[in-house]
Amino acid sequence: MTRQDTSGRRTTIYDLARLVDASPSAVSAVLNGTWEKRRISRKLADRVLEAADTQGYARNIQASLLRRETSHIVGMIIPKYDNRYFGAIAEQFEARARERGLFPVITCTQRDPDLELAAARELIAYRADCLVSTGATNPDRVTELCAAAGIRTVNLDLPGSDAPSVISDNEAAARDLTNLILDRGRDELGWNGPLLFVGGRASDHNTGARLRGFLEAHHARGLAVPDENVVTCGYAAAKAEQALGNLASLTSPAIFVNSTITLEGVVRWLDKQDKQYRFGCFDWDPFAALLKENVGMVQQDVDAMLDETFEVIESDDRGASVKRIACRLNVLNAGISD
Amino acid sequence: MTRQDTSGRRTTIYDLARLVDASPSAVSAVLNGTWEKRRISRKLADRVLEAADTQGYARNIQASLLRRETSHIVGMIIPKYDNRYFGAIAEQFEARARERGLFPVITCTQRDPDLELAAARELIAYRADCLVSTGATNPDRVTELCAAAGIRTVNLDLPGSDAPSVISDNEAAARDLTNLILDRGRDELGWNGPLLFVGGRASDHNTGARLRGFLEAHHARGLAVPDENVVTCGYAAAKAEQALGNLASLTSPAIFVNSTITLEGVVRWLDKQDKQYRFGCFDWDPFAALLKENVGMVQQDVDAMLDETFEVIESDDRGASVKRIACRLNVLNAGISD
DNA sequence: ACAACTTGCTTCATCGGTTGTGCAATCGTG
DNA sequence: CACGATTGCACAACCGATGAAGCAAGTTGT
Numbered sequence: 001m002t003r004q005d006t007s008g009r010r011t012t013i014y015d016l017a018r019l020v021d022a023s024p025s026a027v028s029a030v031l032n033g034t035w036e037k038r039r040i041s042r043k044l045a046d047r048v049l050e051a052a053d054t055q056g057y058a059r060n061i062q063a064s065l066l067r068r069e070t071s072h073i074v075g076m077i078i079p080k081y082d083n084r085y086f087g088a089i090a091e092q093f094e095a096r097a098r099e100r101g102l103f104p105v106i107t108c109t110q111r112d113p114d115l116e117l118a119a120a121r122e123l124i125a126y127r128a129d130c131l132v133s134t135g136a137t138n139p140d141r142v143t144e145l146c147a148a149a150g151i152r153t154v155n156l157d158l159p160g161s162d163a164p165s166v167i168s169d170n171e172a173a174a175r176d177l178t179n180l181i182l183d184r185g186r187d188e189l190g191w192n193g194p195l196l197f198v199g200g201r202a203s204d205h206n207t208g209a210r211l212r213g214f215l216e217a218h219h220a221r222g223l224a225v226p227d228e229n230v231v232t233c234g235y236a237a238a239k240a241e242q243a244l245g246n247l248a249s250l251t252s253p254a255i256f257v258n259s260t261i262t263l264e265g266v267v268r269w270l271d272k273q274d275k276q277y278r279f280g281c282f283d284w285d286p287f288a289a290l291l292k293e294n295v296g297m298v299q300q301d302v303d304a305m306l307d308e309t310f311e312v313i314e315s316d317d318r319g320a321s322v323k324r325i326a327c328r329l330n331v332l333n334a335g336i337s338d
Numbered sequence: 339m340t341r342q343d344t345s346g347r348r349t350t351i352y353d354l355a356r357l358v359d360a361s362p363s364a365v366s367a368v369l370n371g372t373w374e375k376r377r378i379s380r381k382l383a384d385r386v387l388e389a390a391d392t393q394g395y396a397r398n399i400q401a402s403l404l405r406r407e408t409s410h411i412v413g414m415i416i417p418k419y420d421n422r423y424f425g426a427i428a429e430q431f432e433a434r435a436r437e438r439g440l441f442p443v444i445t446c447t448q449r450d451p452d453l454e455l456a457a458a459r460e461l462i463a464y465r466a467d468c469l470v471s472t473g474a475t476n477p478d479r480v481t482e483l484c485a486a487a488g489i490r491t492v493n494l495d496l497p498g499s500d501a502p503s504v505i506s507d508n509e510a511a512a513r514d515l516t517n518l519i520l521d522r523g524r525d526e527l528g529w530n531g532p533l534l535f536v537g538g539r540a541s542d543h544n545t546g547a548r549l550r551g552f553l554e555a556h557h558a559r560g561l562a563v564p565d566e567n568v569v570t571c572g573y574a575a576a577k578a579e580q581a582l583g584n585l586a587s588l589t590s591p592a593i594f595v596n597s598t599i600t601l602e603g604v605v606r607w608l609d610k611q612d613k614q615y616r617f618g619c620f621d622w623d624p625f626a627a628l629l630k631e632n633v634g635m636v637q638q639d640v641d642a643m644l645d646e647t648f649e650v651i652e653s654d655d656r657g658a659s660v661k662r663i664a665c666r667l668n669v670l671n672a673g674i675s676d
Numbered sequence: 677a678c679a680a681c682t683t684g685c686t687t688c689a690t691c692g693g694t695t696g697t698g699c700a701a702t703c704g705t706g
Numbered sequence: 707c708a709c710g711a712t713t714g715c716a717c718a719a720c721c722g723a724t725g726a727a728g729c730a731a732g733t734t735g736t
Contacts, residue, residue: 010487012692023716028693038695039714056486061463062404063692066721071400081428087419094446103460105443108432122441125399127348148394149348237624264624271628286575286602287625290609350722361686366723376725377684401722404691 011055019055020047031059065127074102074313075123075131077142079111083260084285085300089134089156092306100310102129113137117145124149130313132156139163154312156305158205164312165322168300170206173327174213174282177298178256180331181280182221184295185254189276194218194225196252198240199262202232207258210282214256226251232258237265244269255279260288267291289332299328349393357393358385369397403465412440412651413461413469415480417449421598422623423638427472427494430644438648440467451475455483462487468651470494477501492650494643496543503660504646506638508544511665512551512620515636516594518669519618520559522633523592527614532556532563534590536578537600540570545596548620552594564589570596575603582607593617598626605629627670637666 013027020027022044029038030048051057065071074097078086090106097104105128107119116133120142123131130152133142139160143153152163159165178195185191197214200207211230218225229251233243240262244250253275257263260283270277270293277293284299304325312323351365358365360382367373368386389395403409412435416424428444435442443466445457454471458480461469468490471480477498481491490501497503516533523529535552538545549568556563567589571581578600582588591613595601598621608615608631615631622637642663650661 014692024692025694025717026715028695029715032694034695039712041714044715056483058459058462058487060404060465060692062400062409062465063721064694065400066398066404066692066723067694068721081419081425082422083425084420087421087425090419091446091448095448104445107442108429110429110433121396124396127398127400145394149396260625267625267628285625287598287605287623287629290605290629291625352722362722363687363724364685367725370724372725377682379684382684398722401691402724404693404722405724406691 010060011052011057012060013057016048016051016055016057019051020044022048031057032064071127071129072102073123073126073128074104075120075126075128076104076106076134077109077116077119077123077131077136078106078134079109079136081108083283085260085283085302086134088302089306092302093132093309096306096310109136111135111137113141116142120145124151130154132309132313133160134158136160139165152313152318154309156309159322161320163320164317165320166305166308166312167206167322167324168305169324169326170209170282171213171216173298173329174210174256175217176213176329177280177282177296178214178217180296180329181254181256181278182217182223184280184334185278188278188295189253191252191254193252194223194229196250196255197225197230197258198233198244198255198266199235199258200232201234202230207232210258235259235261237261237263237268240265241269250275250277253277257281259283260285263288284330289330292333294332295334296332297330299330301325301327348398349390349395350398351395354386354389354393354395357389358382360386369395370402409465409467410440411461411464411466412442413458413464413466414442414444414472415447415454415457415461415469415474416444416472417447417474419446421621423598423621423640424472426640427644430640431470431647434644434648447474449473449475451479454480458483462489468492470647470651471498472496474498477503490651490656492647494647497660499658501658502650502655503658504643504650505544505660505662506643507662507664508547508620509551509554511636511638511667512548512594513555514551514667515618515620515634516552516555518634518667519592519594519616520555520561522618522672523616526616526633527591529590529592531590532561532567534588534593535563535568535596536571536582536593536604537573537596538570539572540568545570548596573597573599575599575601575606578603579607588613588615591615595619597621598623601626622668627668630671632670633672634667634669637668639663639665 013024017024017027026040027048029035029040030045035045076093078090080086094104109115109119116136128151131146132154133139134156135158136142139155139158140162143160143162146153155163155165157167159167181195215225231243233239250273257266257279263281278295279293280296282298284297288294289297308323351362355362355365364378365386367376367378368383369390373383414431416428418424432442447453447457454474466489469484470492471477472494473496474480477493477496478500481498481500484491493501493503495505497505519533553563569581571577588611595604595617598619601619616633617631618634620636622635626632627635646661
């Protein structure tokens with residue numbers, strides 16, 4: 001590979017055309033694979049390809065996309081990369097996009113509604129073919145922006161009302177997790193009372209669905225859940241630690257934790273108490289799974305969610321359908337007691 | 339916001355020009371902020387801006403970039419998103435790029451050398467202004483590709499020999515961590531012997547540097563480290579679990595673990611043994627920090643690394659300089675004994 | 677009243693590919 | 707050998723935004 005001679009300027013199809021003594025359009029056809037259809041001889045094609053190789057030619061996508069109708073760019077906005085769930089979503093999204101010959105662009109919006117819209121606008125400017133908005137605080141606003149630009153959107157993790165959504169079946173999984181914690185609390189601590197629910201915001205769709213599952217499981221056992229047992233103090237670890245500190249006493253030694261972020265604060269606080277406890281968590285983390293007091297973690301099925309997401313993208317579904325994906329409940333530390 | 343009427347086609351400056359009865363270049367000047375310099379009246383500017391707003395105009399970046407010299411795109415290739423370290427790097431990179439008005443594009447390459455090169459080629463095609471290659475298996479090959487296209491590169495986390503690199507001071511941090519584990523092993527287990535080193539590949543630059551620090555700390559205490567105490571079995575958790583299983587016996591109850599991924603396997607294996615043990619880990623994870631046997635974790639200074647990275651990008655440094663960033667050693671569970 | 681500026685625009689070429697259309701040369705057929 | 711068909715390519719019009727150059731109308735100075 002020799003560096004190009006015309007220093008500064010990058011090699012273009014016009015340079016290659018001059019080199020192999022052909023027209024730019026022939027070069028273009030060879031380089032984008034349409035040369036057989038356009039009846040370019042194999043001889044010329046070979047010459048072009050060799051010249052492109054030795055010159056280190058790289059197609060100017062800007063120019064290419066400007067002329068073509070579709071960009072093959074698929075955008076994703078995602079709140080954070082800092083936990084396994086969103087990390088896995090980002091990775092799987094990329095892998096699936098690449099498999100399909102698409103160019104994935106992922107933007108992390110820090111749970112900031114303004115950043116979400118700015119990111120969406122930017123992806124529109126890049127003429128993305130579609131946009132997946134993951135855990136967006138205001139998915140409908142994003143959909144509105146995109147619709148105006150003719151870009152289809154899919155809501156992932158958090159549903160919207162103007163575009164198809166793919167979400168976990170939070171309610172069912174929360175019901176199962178609640179039952180597991182109740183059973184293990186009874187068997188391992190002799191505690192039959194209602195659980196404590198910690199983390200999330202009550203206004204948040206997913207927290208709402210999980211809370212419903214949590215309450216259903218209690219009702220099915222004839223257990224009432226007092227209001228003070230539901231501590232929706234936000235997701236942040238510090239908030240949870242503080243909120244627990246504000247409780248007069250630990251009303252329940254068995255706890256339903258709404259996310260791994262929250263769990264960090266919960267465990268820090270519990271460790272300072274001098275009581276036995278058990279918890280389960282709605283989210284998966286391999287190290288959290290190693291904690292002895294952890295009876296189970298809900299693992300959302302990221303593979304299935306992204307398969308479904310791309311299926312929706314490739315379908316004509318433009319309505320506000322909601323696909324609910326079942327979660328996996330990992331039962332932990334069974335048969336261990338202290 | 340009314341959806342555009344000319345269904346299908348997106349609004350262009352030509353549409354706006356017709357609407358406000360002006361020329362496309364005037365509209366362009368208004369929309370890219372150069373209108374005062376180009377002596378467009380405020381009256382016309384306001385009319386253009388209003389039309390752009392009601393039409394939901396979004397500039398076609400492809401066309402814009404094609405004409406301009408610089409893309410303001412900064413690329414990053416990164417191996418994985420699935421641990422806190424790389425997750426934090428991706429987030430911080432995005433935040434800093436945005437602060438500077440740049441457009442970050444991050445690509446996850448799954449530690450696959452071919453994918454790395456493909457991703458670099460793609461970013462070259464998008465005319466990125468620069469490329470940060472993080473933890474690349476072959477950073478010099480990426481640099482070579484980029485250099486041919488006139489794109490500058492910076493190596494992050496893993497150094498290369500053809501472009502500036504920003505890396506952690508692995509050797510010093512490994513020395514400190516080794517000393518901590520040796521001290522705590524002595525105090526808490528009464529073990530004075532050499533530690534076990536688990537994880538990583540010996541050919542890997544960072545593992546090499548950490549191994550050096552590990553050995554220096556031992557030498558300083560007059561301790562010899564037998565070859566079988568160094569288990570560089572790769573990073574994967576399953577590999578580590580298997581490699582430990584192959585040891586005739588646990589030669590040392592105090593262990594230096596080379597990464598959190600490896601640690602998952604190590605802890606799974608140790609839990610099945612019926613022995614007391616202690617470990618320290620070169621990497622940070624909040625839940626791993628809660629494990630009682632963990633005496634300390636090295637936390638790489640992602641903030642400082644990315645500050646330095648952008649400083650290098652903005653400087654004229656094109657040589658193969660290497661900036662080493664000090665790590666933080668988090669001492670854990672001190673004063674607890676079982 | 678006329679030259680010299682200033683103001684506020686418009687015109688047009690350009691960035692690098694893509695693609696419909698056209699045309700000369702070669703081939704096949706009766 | 708004449709005629710249509712096929713092969714192999716070149717031409718030129720785009721895609722949408724940008725900015726240098728230019729130009730008409732209004733303003734200022736003498």
